[in-house]
Amino acid sequence: MTFEVLIxxxxxxxPTSFRNPSSQYINxxxxxxxxxxxxxxxxQLRKHGVLFxxxxxxxxxxxxxxxFFGLVxxxxxxxxxxRKKKICIYCPEGLEKIIxxxxxxxxxxxxFEVIYIFHQFKEHKIVFEDKQIQIETFPLRHRIPTxxxxxxxxxxxxxxxxxxxxKAQLSLTAIxxxxxxKDFEDESGEKFSYLDYTLPPKKSRSYAYxxxxxxxxxxxxxxxxxxxxxxxxxxxxxxxKRAKQTFHTTALEAATIAQKAEVQKLIIGHLSRYxxxxxxxxxxxxxxxxxxxxxxxxxxxx
Amino acid sequence: MTFEVLIxxxxxxxPTSFRNPSSQYINxxxxxxxxxxxxxxxxQLRKHGVLFxxxxxxxxxxxxxxxFFGLVxxxxxxxxxxRKKKICIYCPEGLEKIIxxxxxxxxxxxxFEVIYIFHQFKEHKIVFEDKQIQIETFPLRHRIPTxxxxxxxxxxxxxxxxxxxxKAQLSLTAIxxxxxxKDFEDESGEKFSYLDYTLPPKKSRSYAYxxxxxxxxxxxxxxxxxxxxxxxxxxxxxxxKRAKQTFHTTALEAATIAQKAEVQKLIIGHLSRYxxxxxxxxxxxxxxxxxxxxxxxxxxxx
Numbered sequence: 001m002t003f004e005v006l007i008x009x010x011x012x013x014x015p016t017s018f019r020n021p022s023s024q025y026i027n028x029x030x031x032x033x034x035x036x037x038x039x040x041x042x043x044q045l046r047k048h049g050v051l052f053x054x055x056x057x058x059x060x061x062x063x064x065x066x067x068f069f070g071l072v073x074x075x076x077x078x079x080x081x082x083r084k085k086k087i088c089i090y091c092p093e094g095l096e097k098i099i100x101x102x103x104x105x106x107x108x109x110x111x112f113e114v115i116y117i118f119h120q121f122k123e124h125k126i127v128f129e130d131k132q133i134q135i136e137t138f139p140l141r142h143r144i145p146t147x148x149x150x151x152x153x154x155x156x157x158x159x160x161x162x163x164x165x166x167k168a169q170l171s172l173t174a175i176x177x178x179x180x181x182k183d184f185e186d187e188s189g190e191k192f193s194y195l196d197y198t199l200p201p202k203k204s205r206s207y208a209y210x211x212x213x214x215x216x217x218x219x220x221x222x223x224x225x226x227x228x229x230x231x232x233x234x235x236x237x238x239x240x241k242r243a244k245q246t247f248h249t250t251a252l253e254a255a256t257i258a259q260k261a262e263v264q265k266l267i268i269g270h271l272s273r274y275x276x277x278x279x280x281x282x283x284x285x286x287x288x289x290x291x292x293x294x295x296x297x298x299x300x301x302x
Numbered sequence: 303m304t305f306e307v308l309i310x311x312x313x314x315x316x317p318t319s320f321r322n323p324s325s326q327y328i329n330x331x332x333x334x335x336x337x338x339x340x341x342x343x344x345x346q347l348r349k350h351g352v353l354f355x356x357x358x359x360x361x362x363x364x365x366x367x368x369x370f371f372g373l374v375x376x377x378x379x380x381x382x383x384x385r386k387k388k389i390c391i392y393c394p395e396g397l398e399k400i401i402x403x404x405x406x407x408x409x410x411x412x413x414f415e416v417i418y419i420f421h422q423f424k425e426h427k428i429v430f431e432d433k434q435i436q437i438e439t440f441p442l443r444h445r446i447p448t449x450x451x452x453x454x455x456x457x458x459x460x461x462x463x464x465x466x467x468x469k470a471q472l473s474l475t476a477i478x479x480x481x482x483x484k485d486f487e488d489e490s491g492e493k494f495s496y497l498d499y500t501l502p503p504k505k506s507r508s509y510a511y512x513x514x515x516x517x518x519x520x521x522x523x524x525x526x527x528x529x530x531x532x533x534x535x536x537x538x539x540x541x542x543k544r545a546k547q548t549f550h551t552t553a554l555e556a557a558t559i560a561q562k563a564e565v566q567k568l569i570i571g572h573l574s575r576y577x578x579x580x581x582x583x584x585x586x587x588x589x590x591x592x593x594x595x596x597x598x599x600x601x602x603x604x
Binding site: 013014016017039040042064070077081094101102103105106108144 | 366383396405
């Protein structure tokens with residue numbers, strides 16, 4: 001199954017010729033999710049050929065403009081292009097009013113339902129789940145209330161060993177037991193261990209998004225062991241003070257979080273325009289070697 | 303003196319790969335003006351190398367999103383980049399509240415003064431003037447209150463013929479009289495006609511912007527004889543009904559306005575994504591031959 005993240009905007013507050021501010025599109029087992037929506041997100045979606053009417057969940061981390069100024073435009077475009085399917089927006093309280101006001105002044109309305117689910121910012125929470133995936137939010141530490149996100153595949157099933165199963169001529173009613181990792185007892189009372197007829201489930205993959213935030217160890221339990229962590233690294237270690245003051249993170253700190261949370265891979269983004277990718281990368285890799293720098297258009301296979 | 307218009311967005315409501323929605327940057331005798339500010343305008347300004355901190359006047363025609371969704375982002379960027387100089391925004395009432403709300407939710411503020419001058423929509427009005435230029439607004443006819451704009455050079459002075467002036471050994475006090483097209487009488491009572499010592503003033507140039515609007519003949523007196531008219535031409539004549547219903551104009555109608563107002567040149571824009579430039583151009587040129595189709599990045603020398 002597909003689990004891909006397309007980076008639409010990898011920069012900090014100011015758009016540059018190479019980096020748009022924050023936005024990412026995720027396809028996780030055909031659940032289509034947008035994280036953050038800076039100005040120009042709809043342009044980026046179009047540029048990269050994303051069928052954006054498929055998006056069903058929009059996660060807005062916080063209400064700084066470089067994370068949401070593109071939302072009203074995207075919603076308007078979806079409506080103008082005929083969308084009727086509802087959309088869920090997970091966001092801080094207050095966003096609904098902003099969107100409404102901008103539409104109302106133009107006597108405009110959206111032809112589809114928008115469901116706003118407001119962040120609590122107090123604890124780790126599953127805000128959406130179905131058979132395939134779950135979406136979790138947890139608090140980050142920034143100048144204003146800000147949420148981090150984890151998108152996680154649900155635990156997968158044990159995989160039936162077809163040949164062994166056939167040979168044993170077992171009843172098909174054993175299958176749900178084995179898939180769930182449970183032994184099966186047939187009508188005569190004979191027991192069959194799932195271990196003999198299955199391979200362990202494939203590992204569930206997970207993707208965590210932490211932007212914007214200070215260095216904040218309290219997030220570690222929520223992102224522990226994720227397949228891929230996107231963490232902001234706005235500054236370098238030499239600008240540590242400024243990072244702290246502005247509630248951002250240095251590349252060194254992002255890598256420390258990745259290391260302590262034992263994630264598999266780290267992507268750093270939300271980079272300041274005044275320093276080079278190379279500097280950020282080298283600094284992060286000194287702590288956590290499996291690091292890459294995000295760039296607009298980057299496709300991550302989770 | 304420079305009088306240039308840079309088209310930043312020439313499309314209708316939906317951004318495409320080739321056309322951003324409405325926005326234009328004007329340099330008229332070193333007065334720097336932005337007309338409309340769709341999402342992505344700051345990206346377009348950057349792409350085309352405009353020193354956008356020079357902008358002192360922003361004219362917003364109406365409050366449909368494709369004409370103002372980029373404003374808050376542009377103002378934020380101006381502030382982040384250190385702007386201290388005030389800016390004047392000529393716009394419909396209601397825009398101030400939208401901008402304020404979007405900043406407030408992020409605990410953000412602009413480090414420069416924004417002066418809002420609200421459109422009256424009732425009559426032709428000069429909303430700004432200095433020695434060099436004047437900016438005029440007038441009502442268009444659209445689904446919601448909408449203003450058109452004229453940017454006009456002030457009447458220029460008569461040009462002194464240096465050689466003739468020297469030969470006559472006239473007092474320098476004659477100059478302001480001649481520049482103003484008035485005769486001069488010296489202390490002895492002798493009269494000197496300005497006609498003998500001057501060339502007529504260079505013609506003052508003017509640029510009119512009419513988007514979005516129905517075909518609306520009442521605007522003709524306000525744009526009479528302008529050097530260049532930008533008029534929306536969202537539809538073709540075969541979609542005349544739809545143009546009327548949606549309060550837009552066809553290429554044929556835009557050309558008719560240009561012809562009746564005896565403008566020197568017509569630029570058509572705000573084109574629908576479903577028809578070709580060629581079709582719009584041919585239709586307009588059948589009525590008004592000196593027509594061009596706007597495209598993003600087009601530089602008009604007025």
